[in-house]
Amino acid sequence: MVKGSLTMDQQVVSPETTTIRSVVENPKITSKDVCVFYGDKQALFDVNIDIPRFAVTSLIGPSGCGKSTYLRCINRMNDTIPIARVTGEIKIDNQDIHDPDLDVVELRARVGMVFQKPNPFPKSIFENVAYGPRIHGLVKGKTDLEELVATSLERAGLWGEVKDRIHEPGTGLSGGQQQRLCIARAIATKPDIILMDEPCSALDPIATAKVEELMMELCENYTIVIVTHSMAQAQRVSQTTAFFHIGYMVEYGDTKQIFEDPQDKRTQDYIFGRFG
Amino acid sequence: MTDISQTQPTATHDWTSATARRRVRRRYAADRRLQLYGIAAIGTAVALLGVMFTTLIYAGYAAFTTTKVELGVFLDPEKIDKDNIRSANFRKIVRDAFLSHFPDVQGRTDKRNLSKILSSGAVYIVRDYVVRNPDKIGELVTISVPVSDPFDQLYKRIIPREIQALSSDRILLYRQLEHRDVLSVQRGVGVVKTTLFVDPAQVPKEGGVEAADYQRMINEAFRSFFLSEPSLSYREILSPSAAEALKNKVVANPELVGKTIEVNLPLSANYDNLLQKGEAKIRNPRFRSDKEFAWFDSLIQRGLISTPFTWELFFNADSRFPELAGLAGALSGSFLALLVCFLLSFPIGIATATYLEEFAPKNRITDFIEVNINNLAAVPSVVFGLLGLALFLNTFGMPRSAPLVGGMVLALMTLPTIIVATRAALKSVPPSIREAALGVGASKHQVMLHHVLPLAMPGILTGTIIGLAQALGETAPLLLIGMNAFIPSVENIGLTQPAMALPTQIFSWADSPERGFVSRTSAAIIVLLGFLVLMNLLAVYLRRRFEKKW
Ligand SMILES: Nc1ncnc2c1ncn2[C@@H]1O[C@H](COP(=O)(O)OP(=O)(O)OP(=O)(O)O)[C@@H](O)[C@H]1O
Numbered sequence: 002m003v004k005g006s007l008t009m010d011q012q013v014v015s016p017e018t019t020t021i022r023s024v025v026e027n028p029k030i031t032s033k034d035v036c037v038f039y040g041d042k043q044a045l046f047d048v049n050i051d052i053p054r055f056a057v058t059s060l061i062g063p064s065g066c067g068k069s070t071y072l073r074c075i076n077r078m079n080d081t082i083p084i085a086r087v088t089g090e091i092k093i094d095n096q097d098i099h100d101p102d103l104d105v106v107e108l109r110a111r112v113g114m115v116f117q118k119p120n121p122f123p124k125s126i127f128e129n130v131a132y133g134p135r136i137h138g139l140v141k142g143k144t145d146l147e148e149l150v151a152t153s154l155e156r157a158g159l160w161g162e163v164k165d166r167i168h169e170p171g172t173g174l175s176g177g178q179q180q181r182l183c184i185a186r187a188i189a190t191k192p193d194i195i196l197m198d199e200p201c202s203a204l205d206p207i208a209t210a211k212v213e214e215l216m217m218e219l220c221e222n223y224t225i226v227i228v229t230h231s232m233a234q235a236q237r238v239s240q241t242t243a244f245f246h247i248g249y250m251v252e253y254g255d256t257k258q259i260f261e262d263p264q265d266k267r268t269q270d271y272i273f274g275r276f277g
Numbered sequence: 278m279t280d281i282s283q284t285q286p287t288a289t290h291d292w293t294s295a296t297a298r299r300r301v302r303r304r305y306a307a308d309r310r311l312q313l314y315g316i317a318a319i320g321t322a323v324a325l326l327g328v329m330f331t332t333l334i335y336a337g338y339a340a341f342t343t344t345k346v347e348l349g350v351f352l353d354p355e356k357i358d359k360d361n362i363r364s365a366n367f368r369k370i371v372r373d374a375f376l377s378h379f380p381d382v383q384g385r386t387d388k389r390n391l392s393k394i395l396s397s398g399a400v401y402i403v404r405d406y407v408v409r410n411p412d413k414i415g416e417l418v419t420i421s422v423p424v425s426d427p428f429d430q431l432y433k434r435i436i437p438r439e440i441q442a443l444s445s446d447r448i449l450l451y452r453q454l455e456h457r458d459v460l461s462v463q464r465g466v467g468v469v470k471t472t473l474f475v476d477p478a479q480v481p482k483e484g485g486v487e488a489a490d491y492q493r494m495i496n497e498a499f500r501s502f503f504l505s506e507p508s509l510s511y512r513e514i515l516s517p518s519a520a521e522a523l524k525n526k527v528v529a530n531p532e533l534v535g536k537t538i539e540v541n542l543p544l545s546a547n548y549d550n551l552l553q554k555g556e557a558k559i560r561n562p563r564f565r566s567d568k569e570f571a572w573f574d575s576l577i578q579r580g581l582i583s584t585p586f587t588w589e590l591f592f593n594a595d596s597r598f599p600e601l602a603g604l605a606g607a608l609s610g611s612f613l614a615l616l617v618c619f620l621l622s623f624p625i626g627i628a629t630a631t632y633l634e635e636f637a638p639k640n641r642i643t644d645f646i647e648v649n650i651n652n653l654a655a656v657p658s659v660v661f662g663l664l665g666l667a668l669f670l671n672t673f674g675m676p677r678s679a680p681l682v683g684g685m686v687l688a689l690m691t692l693p694t695i696i697v698a699t700r701a702a703l704k705s706v707p708p709s710i711r712e713a714a715l716g717v718g719a720s721k722h723q724v725m726l727h728h729v730l731p732l733a734m735p736g737i738l739t740g741t742i743i744g745l746a747q748a749l750g751e752t753a754p755l756l757l758i759g760m761n762a763f764i765p766s767v768e769n770i771g772l773t774q775p776a777m778a779l780p781t782q783i784f785s786w787a788d789s790p791e792r793g794f795v796s797r798t799s800a801a802i803i804v805l806l807g808f809l810v811l812m813n814l815l816a817v818y819l820r821r822r823f824e825k826k827w
């Protein structure tokens with residue numbers, strides 16, 4: 002396992018913002034001056050982050066600061082919003098994801114996403130997981146597909162609970178099970194990166210613990226980016242953390258360092274609970 | 278509670294005060310009132326529907342059975358050529374067979390009247406029977422054939438044997454006489470005691486009292502009697518023999534000339550009946566003689582009359598004779614037109630809606646198209662008919678009266694409905710499902726085909742079926758393109774063949790003068806409504822079937 006090691010390097014980007022930019026060796030995802038506009042309204046201002054591979058990176062910050070917006074840039078989900086416009090450069094494994102030659106559908110298969118609200122397809126559990134591999138032609142034959150579905154569910158920690166009712170509707174599962182089903186669906190397409198937007202916000206502590214455990218396991222092989230409102234969760238699962246504030250990425254670094262010794266005033270206020 | 282309100286009089290609201298109680302009571306009253314309005318509205322709607330259905334069923338149920346007579350026919354090989362069955366004189370064969378049930382009936386008029394008990398269509402039924410069963414030639418067979426319309430109606434008690442002879446205004450004239458107490462029965466004859474002047478001016482010089490115009494004297498007397506009566510219908514009160522009676526009296530007593538006398542003049546038959554029996558009835562003029570009733574009664578007594586279910590209503594083509602007319606042509610025409618309508622409007626509608634909803638850029642042109650589609654849904658159907666007439670028939674020269682063109686016109690009408698319904702159904706698919714599909718790397722069209730459309734299907738199907746149901750009942754556009762052709766056979770059914778549709782069939786039957794078409798019309802309406810109910814049930818079923826929770 003090669004974990005990206007971080008060295009911090011402070012740098013002033015604009016008068017009102019201190020962006021603390023981290024230098025990551027061999028990053029999985031690099032963003033340079035990413036700006037997002039919803040119509041005339043700018044939601045993200047010059048975000049620069051290098052996300053290390055095989056690690057969990059947390060995005061934290063107050064509501065409406067642009068965490069989801071940034072996350073959705075990575076798999077170009079913002080393309081599906083007609084009024085959204087993204088500028089700047091995002092590279093995955095040194096390849097520009099806005100390259101006209103790059104197939105956005107393939108990109109989304111390689112960058113799995115788990116949404117805030119569990120959103121299984123109104124189909125069977127099996128179909129939910131099998132759908133991605135099937136449309137991308139990842140497996141040949143029925144047995145291979147079944148095996149892939151089983152291992153995906155297994156890795157998502159759901160197999161034991163659903164193996165007897167794999168052909169029942171996925172919407173019949175509990176909220177926590179549905180969220181793990183969505184994780185299984187995301188990993189079934191064999192992505193390198195998994196984006197999770199507040200995956201535990203609808204879950205109870207036990208289900209949350211399961212999903213967290215899963216993330217820690219998955220980061221052995223995957224690069225994970227997670228948006229969370231729970232600082233405790235960020236501290237528990239992530240190696241690196243980025244703090245966002247009204248459209249600016251304010252501070253980015255080792256999770257430990259961000260939580261114990263934040264450099265920016267706004268980060269301090271947020272982490273030590275001085276925001277209203 | 279009271280403690281608190283006493284210690285903190287301004288801080289808390291007093292929930293127990295009289296005003297507060299009153300407010301609660303008013304709220305309850307308002308709730309109940311609203312509920313009552315709702316119940317009243319539903320009650321009215323249900324009652325109106327009930328009235329509609331009862332009248333329809335009451336008027337139409339008779340058409341679901343046909344009065345038939347078991348006709349024993351000897352298929353004489355000498356009269357029917359096996360190789361050319363259709364050339365045989367079936368009119369005579371059927372007539373003779375029927376007359377043979379009544380050996381007593383002699384005379385040309387009676388025979389003709391008797392054979393009119395049978396429907397004129399009986400000939401074709403027997404002919405078609407022989408064509409279908411040529412091996413029966415030489416045998417005595419029993420074939421059920423319908424009776425003619427008046428007897429069908431008579432047997433079902435829709436029309437009576439006798440009807441009132443006098444209209445209500447005639448009866449009013451009679452009441453005036455009754456009121457003056459001038460009516461009496463003398464020697465079994467109803468008479469009016471009439472005061473009249475035996476006018477010498479009416480007695481000619483030569484001829485004397487023998488040649489006097491007594492009718493004129495009577496008319497004079499009645500005119501002064503009914504001074505306020507504008508019409509001359511009072512002249513029908515007296516029997517035509519009244520003048521004769523007066524003449525006899527004056528001839529016997531010539532000194533009466535120049536005097537005012539009182540005479541009893543006989544009433545005409547209808548008024549006589551009214552006076553003596555209390556009512557005036559005559560034979561229903563739809564029957565030619567009382568003998569017909571006797572003949573028909575004898576058929577009933579012999580158990581030859583039955584009223585089986587009218588399968589012909591569904592399997593016969595249209596006919597000039599109500600007892601033979603069926604909906605087969607209309608049903609097949611409507612089916613073909615709806616099929617064309619569905620095949621055109623369903624894919625085009627879904628494709629249009631999908632494109633507009635999911636793929637089209639938002640700009641002036643698409644906005645314009647959108648507004649126009651919504652407006653199209655409100656365009657009266659007759660306009661679509663005119664468009665079809667101008668475009669399909671006149672410009673493209675497509676065949677008149679054809680289900681193909683009918684279906685195309687109906688498709689124009691149904692398209693907006695389907696598009697609007699499909700767009701609503703697409704909009705109602707939760708965005709989370711699209712995101713989920715996009716998130717695993719489904720392309721736009723995969724998201725559409727694999728996830729959004731299946732989820733929108735119940736809504737789309739419901740919209741489509743409602744559109745088709747509307748199209749099924751649509752009359753005006755079909756009339757405009759001539760889909761009300763009279764097609765008395767079901768042999769030539771095809772997309773480009775002239776045809777009828779259910780609503781236009783109803784329209785043309787409703788327009789027919791024969792009494793039997795009244796119940797046929799109602800029956801056809803019941804059939805149409807039955808299909809509409811079936812289609813709606815199908816919509817409900819499909820909705821239940823395809824609907825999934827998410
Ligand atoms: N589809 C959209 N159209 C217009 N504006 C949007 C859209 N999505 C987000 N925004 C705006 O962009 C800004 C950032 O939104 P974003 O969803 O990224 O916030 P967030 O950090 O994820 O907040 P939360 O923690 O509440 O989820 C907000 O001001 C929001 O109003």
Ligand SMILES: [Mg+2]
Nearest residue numbers: 068069070198
């Ligand atoms: Mg968010």
